[in-house]
Each structure stands twice: as structure tokens, then as C-alpha cells.
Amino acid sequence: MKEVVTLANVGKRFGAVQALQGVTISVGKGELFGFIGADGAGKTTLFRILATLLLPDEGRAEVLGLDVVRSYRDIRKRIGYMPGKFSLYPDLSVEENLRFFASVFGTTVEKNYELIRDIYSQLEPFKTRRAGKLSGGMKQKLALSCALVHRPEVLFLDEPTTGVDAVSRKEFWQMLRRLREQGMTILVSTPYMDEAVLCDRIAFMQEGKMLALDTPTGITTLFRKPLFAIRASDTWGLLCVLRASPDAASVYAFGSALHYSDNRPSARADELLAALQADGFTDVSVSVIQPGIEDTFIALMEEKQGSVDE
């Protein structure tokens, strides 16, 4: 597989803050690659380096086989970049924004309409509306259209779904899947763990470092302790009791259940159930579950930091 993006030991420092450290990744052609992490994990710094907007302090970064420092002009023509902050012109209409970005790249909307049709057709009824007056979900679709209008070979999308509601998020990911099917290479960052499973491969980022890199299913094999979903009507009471247990490795709320991992490899659901019933939780249920992406991310974070500081 031909590499579209290669990072070798990339580091970046802003004063006292080490924003990125020792990041090594290669992304192949046609891959949908996700960077998963919270604010401050270094995702935006990484995207800015790849988009040739920021110079790395250490290491090497290549996009489409070109060095991001020496060949930045060539790279810029061939990539599409959607920054985390809405960066289109709020005073221009939907259509004017799109035409502007096409002309900057020396092309026309008509020439590449096929590529953006799927996304832009949803905006066309509003094409005379000013971009600043669009809803969050529509702004995001316009920004993606503008990033695609010159038919780039690789897309960098920095937190395209942050602050967007669950329905618009789902639609946006369906668009990304369709672009990927057409052979587009896509690097996308997100703080939403549920989006990670939609990527071919993911990198967990935390405080500038990469915690793990694998396929979504591969990454969950890093979670090694027995894991249980435990439910009771008094969720808060249950959480307090489980946290106080000397065998508890971790206890976290996951929707309506608690995910409890045990330090004893031999821990069993029926024994936990009996113990909790004896503690007065009459309506408690316990079942063994497979760890998900979020369970794994939390476990890796805790491993890295000893125990996460209070």
C-alpha cells in the first residue's frame, strides 16, 4: 500500500507545553484514519503540521511523499483541510464561498461537481443564504464541500463533528464512508469515542503522545482485566460501594450501566452478584461484557498516569 501520510517521531513545543511528542504514524491510500482524544491531546497541532501551517520541532512529516517543510507549496495544492474552527466567510453566501475556494485552487465548481454532489445537494436549496446564518450541521457540510472542491488527494478534518448533534454527526460519518469508498484518504480527529469504530484504524492521543494505534477491534484487546456491566436502580449508591471495593480496578458509568473491572483475573459475575445482593442491592444485575473503545481508552489513560490524579 502506498503511504499518503508518514510521521516519524514528530514533536512540537509551545513554550513550556509539549504539544506533541514522538508521534510516529503512517496512513495508507484510501484509509479512513481517526485521531481520538480530548482537548489538549495534540490533535489540532498535528493537523496543522500536516496542512503545512506549522513547522514541527522534531522528526519528519511527509504528505503524498513530500516533506511538509520543504515542499509545502506543492502539498497545499493537493490536500483538503477543514479546520476545527469554522473558517469560511460568514458574509459570503453558500454558493459564493464554494466558488471562491474553487477559484483559489484554479478550478471551477462545475468541474468537480460530481465529487461534492452528495454533500452539496443538501445545501443547494439555501445557496443564496450567508454562510454565517447557517445551522451548525449545514456549516459543517459547506466546510466539507469547500475542502473537497479542488478534488484533493487527501482530506484532513479537524474535529468536524464537535458540538454537532447526534443526528448530524451520523449523517456526516455516512458522507465520510462514501468518500472513502471513492478512494479518498481521510484523516479525521474527534473527541467522540463512538465515532472511533467507524474508522479503519485509530490512534489514541493523550497530552501530545500516542497511547495506542490499531484497528478499532484490535485496540480493545489491550484491555486485559475482566469487565462487567452492573445495573441497579440506585446507580449512585452502587458506584460508591463498588469504588470502595479493594478488588476494583476501575468503576465508571456507561449510560444506564456501570462498567466495573476487577483486579482478580478469576472474578466471576455470580460471585459479584451475591456480594452486591448481600450489600442490599436487591434489584442488581451483573453480566460479563467485552470492552469497548472507551473502556480501553480509559484503561490506557490510567495505566499511563499511574492512577489519574484526583
Added chain:
Amino acid sequence: MSEPVIHTDKLTKRFGGFVAVDALSLTISGGEIFGFLGANGAGKTTAIRMLTGLLAPTSGKATVAGFDLYSGSEGVKRNIGYMSQRFSLYEDLTVRENIRFFAGIYGLTNQAIKEKSRQLLDSLKLVAVADTRLASLPLGWKQKLAFSVAILHEPKIVFLDEPTGGVDPVTRRRFWDMIYEASKQGLTIFVTTHYMDEAEYCDRLCIMVDGKVAALDRPDAMKRTFGVESMNEVFIQLARSKKTE
């Protein structure tokens, strides 16, 4: 059952011909964790701006923390807490200065401010960084401080507008621990979020679609009604059914 902390009856806000909030009727009681959900543009922000006394309603009735929204909006502002992800504390002030500033705004006496500052720094374990500027603290610490500062003046209710956006999964859950603890002590929590797993942590939920209440119930009851396993599915069903109309 204690006095309701929020009571609204057909609360409505129009902007010209556009009805942003359409006949919102809610009763929220003391100590409740109330989740307020909706797609972008569903009217959540407008509703919150009315309930916090920042925007006058067009019609309908409402009392918040014992004050009428029309005649007592200043009383409302003094008796509620508010925190959002976007604006909460001043990054250029130290931890101690932030506490003092917000306590002053809410009219606490100098003596009370001293007392409260000491308690707060102690309970949040921030004594060592009391004179550090906020900008250099980890997000999780800032968030805990922002929440504590929002309820420093002991309001009956606190509005949390997407308090956990962009936060790592552990910090997000630690934040919810604080929410639970505060609600156990009787504080009413009115919270918005885009994380559907957080919706499950609420006592009751209201889902807004196009300015109207599309569903209002306990999370488990709502999932039963829609015959699905998660709040995410409920939300997508509701928001999507409107879109295809």
C-alpha cells in the same frame, strides 16, 4: 415533594415569524437532575436564555427559583447558577481571583468570600495552585472549579450548558460525580449535552424538536416507549422523524 424550582406553562418565544420555543411546559422539582436535549437549532439555547432571565418570553408563564420571569428576572439571575463550556472563568486570573470575582458579583460579603475561598480550595485540593493563573491548569481542574464557582452563592438551581464538551472520558465522568453529589444535597441540575450516554445519567429528560417538547420522561421509560436499547436511538428516531416530514 418540595416546591418546584422551575415551573413553566406554555412558555413561548417568537423572533418575527419564527417560533423558536413553542409552548414549553415543564415542572422541575428540588434535587432533580433534568437533561435538556435537542438537535442544533431545536430551541434549547433560546429556552435556557429565557429560564436564566436573559431573554424576555413572548408569551406563557414561568417561575424560576421562586421568581416570575417577567417581573422578577433580576431575582432569577441572583438565585441561579450558570456554567457553560464556552464561558465560565477568566483564564488570565488566578484560581483565587476567579473565586473572589464571582463571589463578589453574587454579592457575598468580604468575610464570606474569605471563608468560601478557603473551603473551596480545600475541598477541590487546589490550595497549592491557588495563585496560579487558570490558563496553565488542566481542563479537568478548571471544570471542577467552574462548577463550584457557579454554585458558590448556593443557588437552588444550576444551569449547565454542554459542560463536558471536548473533555476526556475520565474527566467527563468525574464531572458527573460532582453533579450527582450536588443533587444529593438538594441542588437542582438543568443540563444540556450532546453525549447520549450522559442523557442516561439524568433523572428526567426533555427532548426538543423544532421548538416543541417531543418527549418528556425518565430515560428508562423513554427507551421502553420507543422500544430501543439506548438514548442515542431515541434521539435519532425523534430528530429524524421531523427531518423527513
